Amino acid sequence: MKLRRATASRLVVRAFAILWLALMQIAQAATAAPAPDxxxxxxxxxxxxxxxxxxxxxxxxxxxxxxxxxxxxxxxxxxxxxxxxxxxxxxxxxxxxxxxxxxxxxxxxxxxxxxxxxxxxxxxxxxxxxxxxxxxxxx
Ligand code: HEC
The missing domain is CATH 1.10.760.10 (Cytochrome c-like domain)
Structure with missing residues (x-):
């Protein structure tokens, strides 16, 4: 039981890490467009x-x-x-x-x-x- 809970929380941490990386990439793409000149x-x-x-x-x-x-x-x-x-x-x-x-x-x-x-x-x-x-x- 303990082991399973530990595995689950590791998965949650990993999911958040992936989500965070995805959000960072979106933010970067949004700021990459040059400002109107x-x-x-x-x-x-x-x-x-x-x-x-x-x-x-x-x-x-x-x-x-x-x-x-x-x-x-x-x-x-x-x-x-x-x-x-x-x-x-x-x-x-x-x-x-x-x-x-x-x-x-x-x-x-x-x-x-x-x-x-x-x-x-x-x-x-x-x-x-x-x-x-x-x-x-x-x-
Ligand atoms: C070949 C001629 C021509 C060129 C080139 C042209 N226009 Fe026009 N434009 C017109 C005409 C004619 C109208 C009036 C359209 C109507 O009454 O249906 C118009 C209307 C407009 C309007 C509407 C204005 C209003 O008072 O409602 C805007 C905004 C506009 N043009 C912007 C531009 C921009 C920006 C460019 C360049 C990227 C451009 N036009 C290039 C002929 C041109």
Whole structure:
């Protein structure tokens, strides 16, 4: 009986050790992803968005000033597609991430149908840059 109890407790200790190691690995994986880099986001914005967008002027696409917290497709003085005007969601990190991954999947029938940032790190960097650059009052 005593022996069995000792074996059982050894097993419990081993199970906890394995669990602990697994948790440590998960924690390490989570911190291994590089933090969003707004400077790299600025370069990506110029290269991939600049043909159609700027922060303060409408072009082929709408200007981006005041983007965060605004309802999609509602900036005055830009002629949005009926699809984006009717989308009804607010721009934040999560909605931007989905939009930049695949605009047409988030809002079918919108005018920005191209997929421009398939890489999650590219999107995180772009969003970090937009967060700074689109503040309602220019810095
Ligand atoms: C080929 C032109 C083009 C490129 C390149 C482009 N966009 Fe767009 N974008 C548009 C158009 C057009 C719309 C308006 C879509 C609509 O009305 O359906 C739009 C809309 C948006 C909106 C919604 C804004 C609002 O006021 O609701 C965001 C955010 C956006 N673009 C971000 C980006 C980012 C970030 C990039 C670069 C990764 C990018 N776009 C690249 C053409 C473009």
């Amino acid at each position: 707004p400077a790299r986001g600025a370069e990506l914005y110029a290269a991939r968005c600049g043909a159609c967008h700027s922060i303060d002027d409408n072009g082929a696409g709408p200007r981006h000033r005041g983007l965060f917290g605004r309802k999609a497709g509602t900036q005055p003085r830009y002629d949005y597609s009926p699809a984006l005007r009717a989308a009804g969601f607010i721009w934040n990190r999560r909605t931007l991430d989905r939009w930049l991954a695949d605009p047409n999947a988030l809002v079918p029938g919108n005018k920005m149908v191209v997929q421009l940032a398939a890489d999650p790190q590219d999107r995180a960097d772009l969003i970090a840059w937009l967060r700074l650059a689109t503040r309602p009052v220019p810095p």
